[in-house]
Amino acid sequence: MKKMMMVVAGCMAMCAAGATLSAAERAEGWRLLWDGKSFDGWVRADGTTPAGEGWEIKDGVLAIVPRRVWAGNGQWKWNPIPGARAKGGMDICTRESFRDFHLKVDFRLPRAANSGIKYFYNPDRNGGTATEYQLLDPAHPAPPNVTEEAFANKRLASLYYFYPANAAKYLKPCGEWNTAEVVSRGRHVEHWLNGVKVLSYERGDSKFREAFKLTKWNKPKFLEGGAWGEAPSGRILLQDHDDAVAFRNIKIRTLLPPAGGSRAERFANPPGASRLLPIRHNHPLDAKGQDAALAKLEARGFGGFAGNVSFGSITNGTWVGYVDDESRWPAFVHSVEKARSANMAVWLYDECGYP
Numbered sequence: 001m002k003k004m005m006m007v008v009a010g011c012m013a014m015c016a017a018g019a020t021l022s023a024a025e026r027a028e029g030w031r032l033l034w035d036g037k038s039f040d041g042w043v044r045a046d047g048t049t050p051a052g053e054g055w056e057i058k059d060g061v062l063a064i065v066p067r068r069v070w071a072g073n074g075q076w077k078w079n080p081i082p083g084a085r086a087k088g089g090m091d092i093c094t095r096e097s098f099r100d101f102h103l104k105v106d107f108r109l110p111r112a113a114n115s116g117i118k119y120f121y122n123p124d125r126n127g128g129t130a131t132e133y134q135l136l137d138p139a140h141p142a143p144p145n146v147t148e149e150a151f152a153n154k155r156l157a158s159l160y161y162f163y164p165a166n167a168a169k170y171l172k173p174c175g176e177w178n179t180a181e182v183v184s185r186g187r188h189v190e191h192w193l194n195g196v197k198v199l200s201y202e203r204g205d206s207k208f209r210e211a212f213k214l215t216k217w218n219k220p221k222f223l224e225g226g227a228w229g230e231a232p233s234g235r236i237l238l239q240d241h242d243d244a245v246a247f248r249n250i251k252i253r254t255l256l257p258p259a260g261g262s263r264a265e266r267f268a269n270p271p272g273a274s275r276l277l278p279i280r281h282n283h284p285l286d287a288k289g290q291d292a293a294l295a296k297l298e299a300r301g302f303g304g305f306a307g308n309v310s311f312g313s314i315t316n317g318t319w320v321g322y323v324d325d326e327s328r329w330p331a332f333v334h335s336v337e338k339a340r341s342a343n344m345a346v347w348l349y350d351e352c353g354y355p
Contacts, residue, residue, distance in 0.1 A: 054090030120234030125225035304345030
């Protein structure tokens with residue numbers, strides 16, 4: 001038993017490489033939205049194409065391969081890495097959608113860089129546009145003939161094209177890491193920068209809808225699928241705007257819906273670290289069967305599964321479980337690794353009296 005526990009612990013440590021969660025964060029229900037080493041759980045902005053092109057992963061950092069660098073005097077130098085990028089616009093988004101959530105993202109901006117963190121994104125709604133936490137280095141100039149006042153709602157931490165945040169004073173020096181946070185609960189949304197709340201608003205209220213009328217999305221094609229910016233749930237998207245913006249420690253936790261939320265909403269969004277875990281008996285021994293079983297649970301909205309640590313089968317009248325037969329331990333470890341990589345919880349219990 002001790003040997004098996006050491007193997008599982010080692011597997012869990014490796015899965016966490018490149019991104020960090022403290023014990024306190026885990027207790028508060030945080031989980032990693034990016035594993036720090038792969039594109040697992042992420043796709044291109046079309047919602048299906050594998051992510052990767054236009055991005056690179058190194059030492060726990062997810063970075064855009066730049067197509068331009070700031071040259072000063074309102075000018076960019078294009079193709080700083082010859083042949084590195086064929087085209088731009090390689091936005092990536094999560095496979096998973098979220099409703100009531102608290103998102104944290106570390107980001108690093110080079111001089112004059114532009115990017116964004118979009119939320120409630122749905123590639124099939126509103127023409128693939130969504131609410132955005134703007135990421136923009138203060139050195140980025142306003143377009144010609146646009147006043148700084150008019151450009152304020154495109155500056156750092158603003159709700160892009162809607163509300164200014166006036167957050168530049170909370171930004172660390174260029175090239176250092178900063179932390180963006182989005183807190184969304186019901187209609188209420190907050191933008192935070194480096195621990196300071198810089199903006200709050202209500203999605204879909206009269207002020208929001210009036211502000212929308214002045215945006216570039218006030219056109220019929222951006223209203224397909226429902227009122228703009230008012231989707232009940234959606235994905236998290238990281239924007240590629242050609243600059244070498246970098247991200248790390250991307251994490252999220254589910255929040256309890258506001259008081260008065262329907263029973264269905266509370267069921268779909270359990271609070272904090274809570275997850276709905278069905279009990280599984282006769283868990284498959286083969287990797288293919290295990291992967292299919294976990295995929296089915298994930299598709300049904302479960303956050304993992306609860307399993308008997310001694311689950312196995314009756315052989316010649318004797319119950320044989322994983323801890324009884326070392327040859328079955330790799331199958332057990334595979335199941336745990338697969339669940340961890342999918343950010344799914346595995347709760348193991350024992351009904352056979354093992355220590």
